[in-house]
Amino acid sequence: MQQSALAPADAHGTATNLRDYRHDILAGLTAPQKQLAPKYLYDSRGSELFDEICSLPEYYATRTELAVLRTNAAEIAALVGPSADVVELGAGSSLKARLLLDGLDRPASYQPVDISATYLLAQAAEVAAAYPSVTVRPVLADFTRPFTLPSAIASQRTLLFFPGSTIGNLSRPRAAALLSSLACRTPGGALLIGVDICKDAAVLRAAYNDSRGVTAEFNLNLLVRLNRELGATFDVDAFEHDAVYDPLHDRVEMRLVSQRDQTVTVAGVAVDFGKGEYIITEHSHKYAPQEFAAMAIGEGWRSIRCWLADDRFSVHYFRAPDGAA
Ligand code: AVI
Numbered sequence: 036m037q038q039s040a041l042a043p044a045d046a047h048g049t050a051t052n053l054r055d056y057r058h059d060i061l062a063g064l065t066a067p068q069k070q071l072a073p074k075y076l077y078d079s080r081g082s083e084l085f086d087e088i089c090s091l092p093e094y095y096a097t098r099t100e101l102a103v104l105r106t107n108a109a110e111i112a113a114l115v116g117p118s119a120d121v122v123e124l125g126a127g128s129s130l131k132a133r134l135l136l137d138g139l140d141r142p143a144s145y146q147p148v149d150i151s152a153t154y155l156l157a158q159a160a161e162v163a164a165a166y167p168s169v170t171v172r173p174v175l176a177d178f179t180r181p182f183t184l185p186s187a188i189a190s191q192r193t194l195l196f197f198p199g200s201t202i203g204n205l206s207r208p209r210a211a212a213l214l215s216s217l218a219c220r221t222p223g224g225a226l227l228i229g230v231d232i233c234k235d236a237a238v239l240r241a242a243y244n245d246s247r248g249v250t251a252e253f254n255l256n257l258l259v260r261l262n263r264e265l266g267a268t269f270d271v272d273a274f275e276h277d278a279v280y281d282p283l284h285d286r287v288e289m290r291l292v293s294q295r296d297q298t299v300t301v302a303g304v305a306v307d308f309g310k311g312e313y314i315i316t317e318h319s320h321k322y323a324p325q326e327f328a329a330m331a332i333g334e335g336w337r338s339i340r341c342w343l344a345d346d347r348f349s350v351h352y353f354r355a356p357d358g359a360a
Pocket of ligand 1: 096200201242
């Protein structure tokens with residue numbers, strides 16, 4: 036079980052234990068197509084850089100989602116009802132949660148679930164200070180692995196809050212599986228989820244290859260992290276960030292491209308790179324709103340409402356079977 040409430044994190048500051056981490060990284064780097072799970076982008080520096088990405092002009096997602104939450108706060112509050120227990124998945128910055136809590140009718144609790152310990156605790160402390168009447172219980176967990184969903188503290192009314200299109204970082208089958216398991220484990224609850232929409236390739240390319248190079252630093256920070264935590268010997272200057280749009284799968288693929296032939300040692304294992312060879316570090320899937328709603332309905336959710344911002348980003352509200360939330 037990859038979780039603890041307010042427990043000290045592993046040495047590398049995340050909810051994944053060191054053995055799983057080393058195993059995952061080596062399996063990913065020795066596969067025919069080198070690939071690392073996007074969750075490893077989020078050490079504390081990675082979480083900070085992601086926050087910076089969220090305020091970039093090219094990265095429309097955060098801005099548009101915040102606008103949806105702000106504009107529709109009253110309707111969201113009416114749907115959710117009073118005294119909700121809010122469980123946020125992949126919490127990251129508390130900005131969106133605070134906006135949600137501001138609008139809700141006397142929320143009972145806020146339980147952020149995140150993989151990055153330092154960041155999780157800092158954000159939870161901010162919420163606890165700003166909302167003294169709300170019980171705040173941070174949960175250090177990797178929601179892409181089996182974990183115990185925090186239970187409702189004060190009510191039967193659990194609201195799962197899953198903003199930022201983080202679900203887009205899972206493959207479509209894994210996203211469907213997560214939706215299914217959340218529906219089964221939240222009887223009577225609801226899901227408020229932000230999902231990025233398919234759009235013009237040029238807009239997507241700009242969003243993931245920003246002109247200030249913050250996304251590049253975010254991506255390359257993964258190599259800095261592996262050098263520090265697994266004794267890897269990556270020459271970070273010998274790799275370049277790239278992000279390409281793949282229309283066949285409706286997703287952006289983020290890559291770290293080797294600029295020369297080279298051999299890197301990772302946790303004692305030699306890994307060869309040819310010039311131009313790349314590691315895939317993230318997929319970011321995009322969904323038409325109807326496609327996403329159909330997927331969630333197929334996994335047991337009832338679609339109640341979907342708000343769109345400029346046709347760029349969608350926020351869906353679903354209820355779990357037997358839900359009265
Ligand atoms: C967290 N996740 C939804 C972001 C995304 O858009 O896939 C992460 C990100 N990667 C590059 N820019 C933002």
